[in-house]
Amino acid sequence: MTLSLKGQDRLIKRILETFTTIDLSSNRFTGNIPPCIGNLKILKYLNLSHNTLMGHIPSSLGNLSEIESLDFSTNKLDGEIPNELTRLTFLAKLNLSINNLVGKIPRSNQFSTFENDSYVGNLGLCGLPLIRKCKEDDGKSIQPAEEVDDENEFIDGFGWRCVVMGYGSGFIVGIGIGYMIIRSGRPRWLVEFFFGVGYKYKTKKKRNRAAPTCMGT
Structure with a gap:
């Protein structure tokens, strides 16, 4: 790959571990995300959006201890979101939208701070912050605790x-x-x-019984 670094074209035969920023967005890259990206210990910004990347998100990305921004949006990635990504304690921005990801969204550490925009366009994802609920093994939907309490009340x-x-x-x-x-x-x-005007209710008149009179002889 030929990159322009500081105004000079440079042939890159392998990913340099000294990179802190990699932006390869809006290209025509295909194939899988290389697991070796997890070796870039000082990488802070990684943008592979708007390509045609396929396959799973490598769990090795959980080793990017300094990463602050991950953008894999608008690709064809599938599979579940690796739980290893919850180890990225410096991760402030995550965009996995418009892919084919499935499964429950992790909610520990930094993942509890990401909003709906990070996951839209993945019809197979479920769980917070999405409205779509996940299903337990017995097929019953998992409802948030607040909704269950309100229903019982x-x-x-x-x-x-x-x-x-x-x-x-x-x-x-x-x-x-x-x-x-x-x-x-x-x-x-x-x-x-x-x-209607003029209506009169006809009450029954009580008939007074006549008192018996004595007949004089």
């Missing part, structure tokens, strides 16, 4: 039984009040609102 405190009882009680009380309003004809404006 709803079931224990304000479950569907309480809701049904509330609606049922309100329905019965409403019918009773409505009957009393129609029976008495008051308030008049409410009765006229539902039944």
Whole structure:
């Protein structure tokens, strides 16, 4: 590979261990990421984005103890994210978006600080910070603890039984009040609102029984 270093073209037959920055983005590189990159102990910035790289992310990259930025976005990388990368305590920027990565995203050390943008475009990835949940061995989805607690609180405190009882009680009380309003004809404006102006409720008149009279002889 021929690189331009300080204004001069230089033929590079192997990766120099003195490199602190490697930016080979936006080329047409194919094949796998060489595991020997893990030997670059003082490498701080590695950008291999916008190529056609395939295969797994080498676990040897966990030896890059000084690395601060990794960008492998827009390639065709597959497999899981190596747990060895969680050893990179100086890693401040990670971009693995738009690849074919699968599995659960590691969440220890620096990986707990990376947001959704670091992983978008990988349909096989799951777990935080993505919305997509991972599945346990028994096929059940792993839910965040906060969501589970909220669901249990709803079931224990304000479950569907309480809701049904509330609606049922309100329905019965409403019918009773409505009957009393129609029976008495008051308030008049409410009765006229539902039944029209001029509506009169006909009440049954009680018939007073005539007291028996004594017939004089």
